[in-house]
Amino acid sequence: MSGRVIVVTSGKGGVGKTTSTANIGTALAKNGAKVVMIDTDIGLRNLDLLMGLENRIVYTLIDVIEEKCKLQQALVKDKKNPNLALLAAAQTRDKSAASPEQMVEICKQLKEDFDFVMVDCPAGIEQGFQNAIAGATEAIIITTPEMSAVRDADRIIGLLESKEDILNYKLVLNRVRPKMIQSNDMLGVTDVTDILSVKLLGVIPEDENIIISTNRGEPIVNMENTKAGTAYMNIARRIMGEEIEIPDFETPPPTFIDKVKNFFLATASS
Ligand code: ADP
Ligand code: MG
Numbered sequence: 001m002s003g004r005v006i007v008v009t010s011g012k013g014g015v016g017k018t019t020s021t022a023n024i025g026t027a028l029a030k031n032g033a034k035v036v037m038i039d040t041d042i043g044l045r046n047l048d049l050l051m052g053l054e055n056r057i058v059y060t061l062i063d064v065i066e067e068k069c070k071l072q073q074a075l076v077k078d079k080k081n082p083n084l085a086l087l088a089a090a091q092t093r094d095k096s097a098a099s100p101e102q103m104v105e106i107c108k109q110l111k112e113d114f115d116f117v118m119v120d121c122p123a124g125i126e127q128g129f130q131n132a133i134a135g136a137t138e139a140i141i142i143t144t145p146e147m148s149a150v151r152d153a154d155r156i157i158g159l160l161e162s163k164e165d166i167l168n169y170k171l172v173l174n175r176v177r178p179k180m181i182q183s184n185d186m187l188g189v190t191d192v193t194d195i196l197s198v199k200l201l202g203v204i205p206e207d208e209n210i211i212i213s214t215n216r217g218e219p220i221v222n223m224e225n226t227k228a229g230t231a232y233m234n235i236a237r238r239i240m241g242e243e244i245e246i247p248d249f250e251t252p253p254p255t256f257i258d259k260v261k262n263f264f265l266a267t268a269s270s
Contacts (some may be wrong), residue, residue, distance in 0.1 A: 003034075003111035006118055006239075007136035009160075011152030013123030015144045016174040019210060019220075021120035022050040023229070024140070026219040027236030029084035033115040036075065038087045038106070040132040041122040042097065045089035052079065052217025053086055062090035065102045071109055080222065085114075100134035107135025116239075125159060133160070139169035140201060145176060145187040154196055170201035172235065177206045182252040189249055202235035203246055204228050 008021045018041070025037040038061065039047035048054040059074035064087070071087075078084035087106075090097070110117045119136055122128035133139065139160050143153040153171070160166045173192055180186035193200050207228035213220040220229040221236075234244045254262070 001112060001115070003114045004116055004138060005107045005111055005136045006116065006138045006140060007121055007133050008118060008140045008142060009121040009129065009132065009156055010123065010142040010149070011125065011156040012143075012149045015149050016142050016172075016204070017123075018047050018050060018120050019214070020140065020142050020172060020174065020204075020232070021118050022047060023219045023221050023232040024236055024239070025116070025118040026051075026078075026081065026084060027221045027233045028116050028118075028239065029078070029081045030221065030233070031236055031240060032083070033240065034083045034113070035116045035118060036085045036087060036110050036114045037118045037120065038110075039089040039120050040098075040103070040128060041120060042089045042128065043091065043094075044122065045091055047120050048076070048086060048088050049217060050214055050219065051086055053088075054217075057088045060088045060090040061106070062097050064106060065098050071106065098131050100130050103131045103134040105135075125155065129159075133163065133166065137165055137167050139166055140172055141169055141196075141198065142172050142174055143192065143196075144174050145181070145189075145192055147187070150187070150192055150195055157196060157198060169198070171196060171198045172202050172204065173200070174204045175206045176203050176249055178249040181250055189246075200246060201238060202231055203249055204231045205249070 008017050010017050021037055025035050029035040039045050053076050056076050059069040063069050064071050064074045074087055075085040107117055119132050121132035141153050143149045160169050181188045189203055205227045209226040210220055210228055220226050221232050223229055237244055
């Protein structure tokens with residue numbers, strides 16, 4: 001098997017990389033794919049917390065690199081889905097403990113056993129970023145509709161374009177509030193894709209359930225009927241090749257008066 005290695009990156013911190021890695025990874029596994037997620041945010045690991053796996057970690061990415069254990073020993077199985085595994089980041093080592101060459105090697109081994117290797121990237125464009133993208137051939141860029149996040153995403157896109165091994169990258173716009181877009185108080189979906197001239201993979205609405213899911217250590221895709229969970233499930237299906245339309249977050253829903261007007265216009269013209 002030769003799996004796909006997808007890095008989840010953004011430039012700016014706090015825009016939803018780890019949330020997106022956990023949920024897209026879990027959603028892919030729920031759809032039957034074999035998935036491993038790698039946390040490369042050394043020192044600030046939190047993918048394990050979001051997955052509720054923090055107590056199960058024995059070995060980390062750095063232990064594998066330092067040959068303190070075999071790669072297989074460091075993979076933590078998800079509690080619910082046997083198709084899903086996590087390779088955790090070390091919490092204490094300094095960030096230069098890993099090199100891009102070592103990451104390439106780890107990804108190479110993992111993609112023999114998994115359909116998807118999802119790499120959660122640290123913020124910034126330094127060593128940690130270089131390591132995270134090293135083994136990847138695809139990227140998901142996360143941004144929120146704020147100028148500072150969009151600017152950092154633009155920078156990341158420039159860096160990804162200069163990297164030959166990245167064959168394609170797409171955008172996920174996170175924390176969208178449809179009402180604020182409709183009242184022109186927030187950048188719209190097309191505003192952001194126009195600025196970045198990048199293909200859209202999905203749009204995640206602002207959703208309080210994300211806080212509940214984070215506190216429970218359970219990805220939101222495992223909760224029933226949430227807006228963000230549905231959006232993440234659809235992203236996973238798009239990654240697996242299905243054509244699923246992205247909902248329109250920009251046009252305000254018709255008001256009662258609009259509906260009455262449309263009714264009279266329709267009857268007048270028939
Ligand atoms: P990053 O990994 O990019 O630093 P995180 O995934 O840790 O970002 O998310 C940062 C914070 O934003 C977390 O507290 C998370 O719960 C919150 N968050 C992310 N996406 C959403 C969303 N769609 N709705 C509400 N809160 C969100
Ligand atoms: Mg993170």
